[in-house]
Amino acid sequence: MAQQPETSISAATPRLDVAHLAKTYGSGARVHTVIQDLTFTVDAGEVVCIVGPSGVGKTTLLKCLAGLHPASSGRAAIDGRTISGPPPEMALVFQDYNRSLMPWLTVRKNLVLPLRHLKLSPAELKERCDSALAAVGLAHADNQYPWQLSGGMQQRVAIARALAYRPEILIMDEPFASVDAQTRFDLEDLCLKIRSDFNMTILVVTHDIDEAVYLADRVVVLGSRPASVLKIVDVELPSPREQIATRSLPEFARQRTEVLSLIKRPA
Numbered sequence: 395m396a397q398q399p400e401t402s403i404s405a406a407t408p409r410l411d412v413a414h415l416a417k418t419y420g421s422g423a424r425v426h427t428v429i430q431d432l433t434f435t436v437d438a439g440e441v442v443c444i445v446g447p448s449g450v451g452k453t454t455l456l457k458c459l460a461g462l463h464p465a466s467s468g469r470a471a472i473d474g475r476t477i478s479g480p481p482p483e484m485a486l487v488f489q490d491y492n493r494s495l496m497p498w499l500t501v502r503k504n505l506v507l508p509l510r511h512l513k514l515s516p517a518e519l520k521e522r523c524d525s526a527l528a529a530v531g532l533a534h535a536d537n538q539y540p541w542q543l544s545g546g547m548q549q550r551v552a553i554a555r556a557l558a559y560r561p562e563i564l565i566m567d568e569p570f571a572s573v574d575a576q577t578r579f580d581l582e583d584l585c586l587k588i589r590s591d592f593n594m595t596i597l598v599v600t601h602d603i604d605e606a607v608y609l610a611d612r613v614v615v616l617g618s619r620p621a622s623v624l625k626i627v628d629v630e631l632p633s634p635r636e637q638i639a640t641r642s643l644p645e646f647a648r649q650r651t652e653v654l655s656l657i658k659r660p661a
């Protein structure tokens with residue numbers, strides 16, 4: 395059953411609203427609070443990156459947003475609707491493409507698999523797969539199997555699979571961590587292109603501070619355990635961004651230093 399907004403949607407309603415979110419695993423003597431009190435928003439069409447030390451609870455946060463884990467208190471909402479299960483307008487891309495792609499299916503069949511329940515016509519199915527593969531530069535690889543592709547190509551297949559779903563919100567957990575530097579730059583630019591071509595709202599967890607500053611409109615810096623927001627940094631860099639020109643700007647260096655010093659400051 396479609397979820398109804400609990401509040402009326404106005405221009406000021408953020409696409410994603412995380413308010414005093416807390417997440418605890420276990421119970422009794424084994425209780426483990428991973429997220430304490432997280433509050434931030436993501437507006438429609440924004441790219442927001444989340445950075446923070448290993449184990450602070452970034453993946454846990456994404457799982458709460460994806461409706462895979464219930465929040466212990468507080469709430470996460472889309473357009474004012476509390477998330478209580480996988481939101482239909484959201485797609486996820488994880489770092490571990492080895493485990494997310496089906497090795498016995500061709501690239502095209504990997505893209506089709508999550509679309510089956512949408513009951514699309516064969517023509518629309520084909521159009522969605524063709525345009526998603528073209529967007530990631532893999533139109534030629536549709537009949538290959540994932541294991542015949544390089545790591546960077548497999549990750550592009552995982553992104554194409556999310557694109558073919560036509561999500562309004564794309565959530566990515568360290569999506570470019572396992573690829574070489576050149577492929578990483580290409581995938582970062584692909585992420586920005588997707589945002590402008592499809593007006594998508596994108597939330598990315600990354601360990602790479604330069605990547606966060608390059609991609610984001612805002613960077614949410616998480617710290618301490620349990621996780622809480624140390625600061626939300628507005629990235630004041632011109633768009634469109636370009637790998638060499640943007641990273642050479644004095645403002646880029648200033649913002650990466652700001653994020654780095656937040657993460658490295660003594661607890």
Ligand SMILES: Nc1ncnc2c1ncn2[C@@H]1O[C@H](COP(=O)(O)OP(=O)(O)OP(=O)(O)O)[C@@H](O)[C@H]1O
Nearest residue numbers: 419420426428446447448449450451452453454455
């Ligand atoms: N299903 C679970 N049950 C119990 N504890 C869990 C579960 N999932 C994660 N944790 C614990 O929650 C804490 C945060 O894990 P999480 O994977 O969210 O951190 P992270 O910031 O994404 O880490 P990394 O940057 O290393 O990927 C860890 O201590 C982890 O052991």
